[in-house]
Amino acid sequence: MAELQSLEELGGAIESAAPEAPVHVQKLDAHGRAYATGKRKDAVARVWIKPGTGKITINKKDFTAYFARPVLQMILRQPIVLTDRDGQYDIVATVAGGGLSGQAGAVRHGISKALTYFEPELRGLLKKEGFITRDSRVVERKKFGRAKARRSFQFSKR
Template sequence: MADTLNSLQALGEAAAAAEAPKHVQKLDAHGRAYATGKRKNAIARVWIKPGAGKVTVNGRELDVYFARPVLRLLIQQPLTVANRTGQYDINITVAGGGLSGQAGAVRHGVSKALTYYEPELRSALKKEGFLTRDSRVVERKKYGRAKARRSFQFSKR
C-alpha cells in the first residue's frame, strides 16, 4: 500500500513538473508560415510572411475574390485581434464549398498560420475561438425523405 501511495505521489510530482507544451515557430525554406484551414467543404491553404499587408486569394486581390464586405471582415478578424493588420503578406489558395464556407476556411487558416509564425499570439486567438475547427457540415439526405429531415408532402386523399 505504501508503495502505491509513494508511486502516486511521484506521479503527481512528475505531472506538476511537466509544463504546458512550448509552441515553436514553424517556417518553411522561404521564411513563410503555412497552415490549412477548413470550414464545411472548403479547404484553404495559407502562406504568411512579413510584408506590406497584401492579401492574394487564388491569384486575385482579396477585394475582388470576396466582394461582400462581411466576408472580408471575417477574414481580417484574426489580424485585428492580434494587432497585426497590414504587417503580413498573405497568399491563399482556397477550393470547395461556397464563398461563406471559403471565408471561414481562410479565417481558420490565417489564424493557424499566425500562431505558427508568432507562437505568443496563440492564447489571444484561441480565446476568440479562431483556432477551433467548426465541424458543422451539411447533413446527408436520407431515403424516404425529400431532404435530410423534410418529409414528402402528406396527402389525405
Template sequence: MAELNSLADLGSAVEAKEVEAAPVHVQKLDKQGRAYATGKRKDAIARVWVKPGSGKIIINKKEYNAYFARPVLQMILQQPLVAANRSGQFDIIATVAGGGLSGQAGAVRHGISKALTYYEPALRGVLKKGGFLTRDSRVVERKKYGKAKARRSFQFSKR
C-alpha cells in the same frame, strides 16, 4: 514508489517530482520563410501561406476585396490579424476551393489563424481566446433514404 503515510509525505513527494511544463510551440517555416496552414469550414478548404510584408492579401490570384466583395466577408478575413494586432505586417497568399463565399471566408480565416500561430507561436493564446483556431465543424446534413431532403418527408396524401 515511496509509501505515503500522511499529508506531509504527500507534499514532499509532490515537491520531489518535477512539474511538467506546458507544451512549447515552435516556429514552423518552409524554405522561403513562410508559414503554411490549411483552414476548413463547411465544404470549403483553404491553403494559406503567411510571410512578413506590407499587408497584401491575395486569394486565388485576386486581391481579397475583389474576391470577397461583401464587406462582412472582408471583415471576417481581417479578424485574426486585428485580434493579434498584426494588420499590415504580413503578406497572405491563399487558394480556396469548395463551398460558397461565406464558407470560403471562414476557411481562409481559420487558415490565417493557424499560419500566424506557426509563424509566431506567442500569438496562440490571443487567437485561441478569440476562437479563431477552432474549426467550425458544422456541415450540411446528408439526405436520408425515403425522405425528400435531409429531414423533410414527402407530402402526405390521404387518398
C-alpha cells in the same frame, strides 16, 4: 516507488509528476513563410504568411475582389485585426470547395493557424476567441424515404 509519510510529500510527488505545458515553436518553410490549412464546411484553404506590407491575395486575386461582400472581408480579417498585425504580413491563399461563406471561414481558420506558426505567443489570444478551432458543422446528408435530410414528402389526403 517510495512510500509517502505526509500530505506535503503527496503534493510534492503530484507536482513532480505533472506534465509540462506544450512548448509551441515557430514553424517556417525554406522561404521564411508559415503555412497552414484552414477548413470550414466543404471549403479547404491553403494559407501562406510572410512579413510584408499587408497585401492579401486569394486565388491570385485581391481579397476585396474575391470576397465582394464586406461581411466576408471582415470575417477574413478578424485574426489580423485581433492580434494588431494589420499591414505586417503578406498573405497568399488558395481556396477551393463550398460557397463563398465557407471559403471565407476556411481562410480565416488558415490565417489563424499560420499566425500561430509564425508567432507562437499569439496562440492563446486566437484560441480564446475560437479562431484556431475548426468549425465542425457540416451539411447533414439526405436520408432515403425523405425529401431532404429531415423533411418528409408532402402528405396527400387523396
